[in-house]
Structures are given as structure tokens and as C-alpha cells.
Amino acid sequence: MMITRQDTNAARVLQGLEDGRPSVRLRAALAVGTTPDPRFVDELVERCAVEPEFLVRDMLTWALTRHPVAVTLPALIREVRSEGAQARSQALHTLSKIGDRRAWPAITRTLLSDADDEVARSAWRAAVILVPEGEEATLAAVLATQLGRGERETQLSLSRALVALGDVIAPALLAATTAPDPRVRAHARATRRLLCDPDAGFEFAIEEAKRVVALGGGGQEGR
Structure with missing residues (x-):
């Protein structure tokens, strides 16, 4: 199978998202958001769940908002049910930034009363943005x-x-x-x-x- 230049660039960006240096991860997230590619969505969501640096997480969220909602919404809704607190919190935060009310059913009472304060706070913010009239x-x-x-x-x-x-x-x-x-x-x-x-x-x-x-x-x- 022929490996295209686009595939090579994609592989380089994905490696950058996992680099040990925050500055490299930040640039990689910026690159993904600047040139959106649906192939990156799952990797962005997965990275949000483990990324330790706030600025990088913020850039990852921005990158996700640059992708088609039809692709990002299902991935984020799955993530709010994750066992990891950071995964839930970041997915909720990203849903609030996207602002698509089709995500409303995912904002459950369980999330609004989550034992983890960061998750609950993210759920509260998302809820007031997504709540139907x-x-x-x-x-x-x-x-x-x-x-x-x-x-x-x-x-x-x-x-x-x-x-x-x-x-x-x-x-x-x-x-x-x-x-x-x-x-x-x-x-x-x-x-x-x-x-x-x-x-x-x-x-x-x-x-x-x-x-x-x-x-x-x-x-x-x-x-």
C-alpha cells in the first residue's frame, strides 16, 4: 500500500501529541486544529483524558471544536461515561465549547452530582449552555x-x-x-x-x- 505525504504528516502530528515535551504537544494540537482531519478526533479525545498541562488541554479542546460536530459529538458523548475523572471533565468542557444541544441527554443527574468536583463543575457549566428551552x-x-x-x-x-x-x-x-x-x-x-x-x-x-x-x-x- 502506498504511503502518501498526507499519511506521513498525520503520523508526525500524532507522535507530537504524545511527545514528552509540553511545547511539542501544544504545537501538535495547534496543527491539528489549524488543518482539521476527522482521523485525528479519537486521538484528540484520548489525549484530553491524560494530558497533564492545562494549556495543552485547552488547545486540544480548541482543535476538537474545529472538527465536524457529526464526528466529535459521538466521541465526546462516549467519553463522558469514562471511568477516568479527567476524561469525563474534559469531554464535558469540550461539549460546552461546541454548544450543540444534541449533547443534552448526555448531561445526566449522575454527572451533575459527580463525586469529583472538577467533573461536577464541568457538568454544571455544560448543562447551563446545553439545556433546552x-x-x-x-x-x-x-x-x-x-x-x-x-x-x-x-x-x-x-x-x-x-x-x-x-x-x-x-x-x-x-x-x-x-x-x-x-x-x-x-x-x-x-x-x-x-x-x-x-x-x-x-x-x-x-x-x-x-x-x-x-x-x-x-x-x-x-x-
């Missing part, structure tokens, strides 16, 4: 079950995702302000504050909410 309130109710989870960055990610859904989140947040867990109540209050005042700092909102909770404030105050 009319299903925002249902999504808000699911996301509200994660209030109080994790440390500052995780809580901020969830608050941002909820606020991005708009006023439909108000009932879910109001219900959460009466939850037994003080962390949930404080997080719900802080998110309500951000919904009302997007310019409010999250740190200020969460500390203020904690003070209110500590004082035993009720959850029925108006928005």
Missing part, C-alpha cells in the same frame, strides 16, 4: 441539590451556573434557604444575592449569608 427550572432544581458542596471555587462555580439560568432559579434557592444544613442555607443566600446583584463579590455574599445564618435569620425574605 423550557427545561431551565428543572435543571435549577437539580443543581440546587449541590448547594453547600465543596470549598470556595466549587461553590462559586455552582453559583455562577445557577445565576446563568436567570430568575427561574428563585424557587429552588428559596427552598434551600430553609435547609437543615447551614452550609446549604448560606450558599443559597449568597447565590440569591448574586442573582439580585451580579456585581456583588462572591466572598462578600457568602460571608454575609453565613452571618445571617449564624444569627438564625429566616429564609422567607424577599428577593
Whole structure:
């Protein structure tokens, strides 16, 4: 079988994606995105699952967005069911960048409550982008079950995702302000504050909410 110049270039690029030097992997991902080739999609998805460098992962995602959705979407949807946390997280991140709502059924409640914070955060971001019109309130109710989870960055990610859904989140947040867990109540209050005042700092909102909770404030105050 004749080996073409195109085949030789493809082999060189694929080798570059696995090179031990991050700069070489970055250039290889850039090359794949600059000249898209469906033959690279599976390799790009697989590399996302193990790539240790953030900048390279970001370039891999960009390269995937440059390929036909008909090719990338099935591969990414398979990947969100992977056993590897990074594989799930990066696939979700890439789906959010592609923004094709046909991926919505893949954003399951299991992913939205994934035990790994990075996976859950990626799922939250993807969900608010991919959610079909009319299903925002249902999504808000699911996301509200994660209030109080994790440390500052995780809580901020969830608050941002909820606020991005708009006023439909108000009932879910109001219900959460009466939850037994003080962390949930404080997080719900802080998110309500951000919904009302997007310019409010999250740190200020969460500390203020904690003070209110500590004082035993009720959850029925108006928005």
C-alpha cells in the first residue's frame, strides 16, 4: 500500500501529541486544529483524558471544536461515561465549547452530582449552555441539590451556573434557604444575592449569608 505525504504528516502530528515535551504537544494540537482531519478526533479525545498541562488541554479542546460536530459529538458523548475523572471533565468542557444541544441527554443527574468536583463543575457549566428551552427550572432544581458542596471555587462555580439560568432559579434557592444544613442555607443566600446583584463579590455574599445564618435569620425574605 502506498504511503502518501498526507499519511506521513498525520503520523508526525500524532507522535507530537504524545511527545514528552509540553511545547511539542501544544504545537501538535495547534496543527491539528489549524488543518482539521476527522482521523485525528479519537486521538484528540484520548489525549484530553491524560494530558497533564492545562494549556495543552485547552488547545486540544480548541482543535476538537474545529472538527465536524457529526464526528466529535459521538466521541465526546462516549467519553463522558469514562471511568477516568479527567476524561469525563474534559469531554464535558469540550461539549460546552461546541454548544450543540444534541449533547443534552448526555448531561445526566449522575454527572451533575459527580463525586469529583472538577467533573461536577464541568457538568454544571455544560448543562447551563446545553439545556433546552423550557427545561431551565428543572435543571435549577437539580443543581440546587449541590448547594453547600465543596470549598470556595466549587461553590462559586455552582453559583455562577445557577445565576446563568436567570430568575427561574428563585424557587429552588428559596427552598434551600430553609435547609437543615447551614452550609446549604448560606450558599443559597449568597447565590440569591448574586442573582439580585451580579456585581456583588462572591466572598462578600457568602460571608454575609453565613452571618445571617449564624444569627438564625429566616429564609422567607424577599428577593
